[in-house]
Amino acid sequence: MSLRIVVTVKYVPDATGDRHFADDLTVDRDDVDGLLSELDEYAVEQALQIKENADDDVEVTVLTVGPEDAKDALRKALSMGADKAIHVEDDDLHGTDAIGTSLVLAKAIEKAGYDLVISGMASTDGTMGVVPALLAERLGVPQVTLLSEVSVEDGTVTGRRDGDAASEQLQASLPAVVSVTDQSGEARYPSFKGIMAAKKKPVESWDLSDLDIDADEVGLEGAWTKVEEAAERPARSAGTIVKDEGEGGKQLAEFLASQKFI
Numbered sequence: 001m002s003l004r005i006v007v008t009v010k011y012v013p014d015a016t017g018d019r020h021f022a023d024d025l026t027v028d029r030d031d032v033d034g035l036l037s038e039l040d041e042y043a044v045e046q047a048l049q050i051k052e053n054a055d056d057d058v059e060v061t062v063l064t065v066g067p068e069d070a071k072d073a074l075r076k077a078l079s080m081g082a083d084k085a086i087h088v089e090d091d092d093l094h095g096t097d098a099i100g101t102s103l104v105l106a107k108a109i110e111k112a113g114y115d116l117v118i119s120g121m122a123s124t125d126g127t128m129g130v131v132p133a134l135l136a137e138r139l140g141v142p143q144v145t146l147l148s149e150v151s152v153e154d155g156t157v158t159g160r161r162d163g164d165a166a167s168e169q170l171q172a173s174l175p176a177v178v179s180v181t182d183q184s185g186e187a188r189y190p191s192f193k194g195i196m197a198a199k200k201k202p203v204e205s206w207d208l209s210d211l212d213i214d215a216d217e218v219g220l221e222g223a224w225t226k227v228e229e230a231a232e233r234p235a236r237s238a239g240t241i242v243k244d245e246g247e248g249g250k251q252l253a254e255f256l257a258s259q260k261f262i
């Protein structure tokens with residue numbers, strides 16, 4: 001029996017770059033380089049490990065919803081070892097919120113065909129951590145989120161979720177959606193061979209009409225959430241220096257109390 005895994009990967013603005021909001025209060029993606037969200041590298045890694053450990057055929061498809069440059073994120077995932085990629089791109093997606101993104105991802109996953117969806121625990125830009133749950137709801141399948149260990153056997157996905165006080169062992173029958181944490185295992189670096197092989201792997205491009213989604217269901221118009229206001233973070237101030245002239249400890253405690261740290 002074969003297993004079809006779809007990994008959702010997000011193309012995010014480089015956190016080390018100078019990031020801004022555009023005039024319509026969406027993220028300005030033109031003036032900053034982007035990359036595959038680091039947290040989604042863990043999702044790709046887990047899919048590849050399931051493939052490597054399986055006796056049966058496993059196909060790993062990586063899926064992104066994003067602008068033209070989001071292809072870079074797909075190429076990275078393909079060079080790590082994924083088999084094929086799907087890129088959903090459409091001008092009408094500008095300003096889409098998490099609800100809209102989950103609609104587009106779910107329709108694309110259904111069109112691609114799947115047994116298991118693997119997502120990151122959160123994106124490194126929006127960091128809402130809601131898309132996997134939204135996807136499971138839209139697809140009508142079980143969700144097993146925040147796993148630090150994941151395996152698949154006999155039509156069942158099993159994983160471990162680590163909390164502060166306990167670890168849970170969870171199971172769901174396939175098809176299912178899982179999300180994995182940054183504790184699930186170091187993501188591999190693409191090898192030179194992998195980078196060369198990725199150039200020949202198939203990348204399908206779909207737009208909203210391919211997914212039977214109306215423009216008013218997504219974009220700024222279709223968004224359920226709205227950014228009302230955004231302001232530059234104020235420049236860092238010089239800070240407070242506590243000189244120890246016998247009363248240093250007391251001054252330090254007073255300072256920490258004034259900032260509500262203690």
Ligand SMILES: Cc1cc2nc3c(=O)[nH]c(=O)nc-3n(C[C@H](O)[C@H](O)[C@H](O)COP(=O)(O)OP(=O)(O)OC[C@H]3O[C@@H](n4cnc5c(N)ncnc54)[C@H](O)[C@@H]3O)c2cc1C
Pocket residue numbers: 007008009010011025026027037039040043063064065066067093094095096097098099101105118119120121122123125126127128129130131132
């Ligand atoms: C072209 C475009 C324009 C957008 N404009 C806006 C905007 O103006 N305002 C706004 O609020 N939001 C916008 N979004 C949506 C936003 O960037 C997020 O994708 C969405 O809100 C999900 O929130 P999050 O990133 O916090 O996801 P989380 O819930 O933190 O993500 C969890 C996991 O879901 C998957 N995932 C999330 N997003 C994607 C994706 N796009 N493709 C593939 N996998 C994904 C990843 O596996 C990720 O690790 C836009 C998205 C696109 C594609």
